[in-house]
Amino acid sequence: MNAPEDPGPHRSGGWTQAIPTGLQPAFEDYVRKHCRSFLLAINLIAAFAYFSYVIADALVVPDIAMTSLWVRSILIVIGLGNIFLVFRYSRSVLLMDQLMPIHDIISTVTWFELLKHSQSPDVPTYLYASMIFIVLCNLGVRVSFKGALACSLAISAVILGNVWALHPGDPKGVMVFALVYLPVLWFSLFISWTNTLSVRRAFLSDVEVRCQQAELFELNQRLQELASTDGLTRVGNRRAFDAQLLSNWSRTQQNGRAFALLLADIDFFKAYNDHYGHQAGDMCLKQVAYSMVHTLRHGQGKAFRYGGEEFAVLLQVSTLEELRHIVERLIGQVAALNIEHRHRPDGLDHVTISVGASLSRSAEVRSAQDLLACCDRLLYQAKQQGRNQVCLAPG
Template sequence: MNNTNRAWESPRWWFYILLPLVHFASVKLTFFCAVTPENEVVVWLPNAVLLAALMRFRGQRGWLMAILTFCSDTFANMAVFTPAVAVQLSVINLIEVAVTYLLMRRAGASSDLKRVEDLRKFTIAGPLIGTLLASLMAAAVLKTQMATGTPYLTLTRLWWFGDALGMMIYAPLLLALTQTDHEPVRLHKTDALAVLVIVVLAGVIFSTYGGAINGVSMTPTLLLPMVLYIAVRFGTRWTALTVALVSLAVSIMLTSGNRPFGDISVHLEIIHAQEFILTLCIVGIGFSILMDELRVRERGLEARVRQRTHELEDSNSKLATLSQTDGLTGIANRRRFDEVFAAEWSRAGRSGQSLALAMLDVDYFKAYNDTYGHQCGDDCLRAIANLLGKNVRRVGDLAARYGGEEFAFIAPMTDSHSALGIAETIRRALEQLNLPHAASPFHVVTASIGVAVIIPGKSDTPQGLLQMADAALYQAKQQGRNQVVLAG
């Protein structure tokens, strides 16, 4: 995890300097470009700053953040209101954020607004309950202490909509900007064109101040489909930024006395603007979070499929190994022997090189079992398999249990002399293993080996080579056992 990632894990010392500064700047920015000459707030941004800080750090040192933003709020408010009103309004702002944050925690919303479910809980806690509660209180303060002529319910509505919109735009934006694990955007060819269209359209709309071109009203509403495109393609971070910029531009137009939604009363104009910004939030931020969530789910699903496929391949390869391994001795079984033998036969046939095959049969093994028991017989077979594995180890060679107490090995590109050498080494090694065999004239476990070598010709068959090796083995038995015979 790098330093940037850690900076947003838990608040550092510098965050307590940054927070009141950003908060103070946000109050000033709101007064500067989101409050109309008639003193009506289009979008109130500062509460989103504290809320985003509480959510980002999951309430760690929330009390300190609350005190700092309360001070900056009061200080900034005093430029517009009397100190008493400024303090009361700051307290109300604090209550609004605290209620929102606590309701979200109670509802179990994850604090980084990455899922639609979290957005739903956030919308109910903040833009619906927290801000409405604060609006009712703030309107009462303004009505009783500012002697304003605006009706109480109008004041409530103005405060409510302004705060709700501020929260809906800026809390997701600040959270998205401080999020450390966001997805890289994979650009399509059409994206550059779409961004160009959006920039040009926005330029036309905001430079004509909502006027008409050839009878077409250039209202900001024309930007809605574009914001939807950004939401679908670029994720929450870019969508929240676009929504913030568009709403800021609309606010600036209104506060500078322009009428982006046509020649109607200021009151209606503000209502239109707020409805438009609300639609932007729902369409833009709602959709982008939905898309982000779908993308995360899709990736999770892909990762699970990859993992399952890997596990399946693993099991398949284990199964394949198992199906080719002899259960008792752990070396290749008859099935594997047949496969390799067929393959090596074809290869030897094509390359014109010799192929050696040996059959090994334990001597007097029935007597061994009768003397020492079946269990010891099994141990003896395992010891012989182990010995075979150690001596038949060149690349391409294969030692296998052919069946019962009979083993075989294949040695490609091996002439008679070398094949006899390998077989003799094995026979001697077994003898020197000194496994006691009281019922054998050799007094130790021994084996007879028949060896056959061939350069497969057109008329030869693998069965023919097997019969040759078998015949040599029979001859070894006949000649007294514990010996190697090369097929004539």
């Protein structure tokens, strides 16, 4: 069953447990999944139970036993055909549910028609066997109590009408039959009502559980997102970077495809903070992060805040040329932000970054930690050489 849409509030303990219209398709799926095999089994059992009464007919009403055999044989062939067609080709759960009550009405009518032609003195006693029809009509129903009620009324009308016709001038006999019949009718109706109610209840609580699971799943995803995102710059945080670096490393060990790491650090950021204030420093960090994400927007790589004013970028590139090209673009884009920084000692007047970068298959790199250490060393080198530049590990 597909996850149903939010059903909105519904009564959890009402007497009717009506299924909201929006949930009807999901309810039908639920019934098909949970009740179809029961409905099929009970239809088959009832069909064979109906046919087995030929033996009782032979003993109690032998004068019509042969006709009964024919009629029951024809009806069972039709009945089994209907069961096959409905359960094989139809998706209507209402049809599956009401097939037995409908067959029951037909069986009741034909059984009484047969009895009317018998001269057996046991007919008045045998009439009591008709109770089985009302029991079969109600015990198998799982979806529509209203349908079961309508069929029960039809069967009761057929039974009581025929009992009256078969007891001419014997109102006491009819009354005794009715007194025995009516409690069976109430009892079987009560069973069909509780059965249909239980199915609806089970479905609604299943929906509730699924909704709670979906909410929990969403909450979990949100938590995971929060746990792996840097609160200030909205790029991945250090925890996410560590996990991604290890994952990239193990993937490259398996498929042999190289990736690259770069560490980028904002130049003279302490001076920036000191002169423009911490809030302006925060804004600068956000702009630099945004610029990196924007530059990497074609899925070439992912940026993380490594700590303080330092960023790490994992790139899906395999050659030094590609790596150099992307790093130079990153440095150029940050410079193009033109964030004023008039207090740096090197004469420039805007914010820049320095970068240390290496491919994962660089000669000196044996592990993810080596790669990180290598980029850190190269970043230091870029700072030493005058900042606003990249130092690349030789391929």
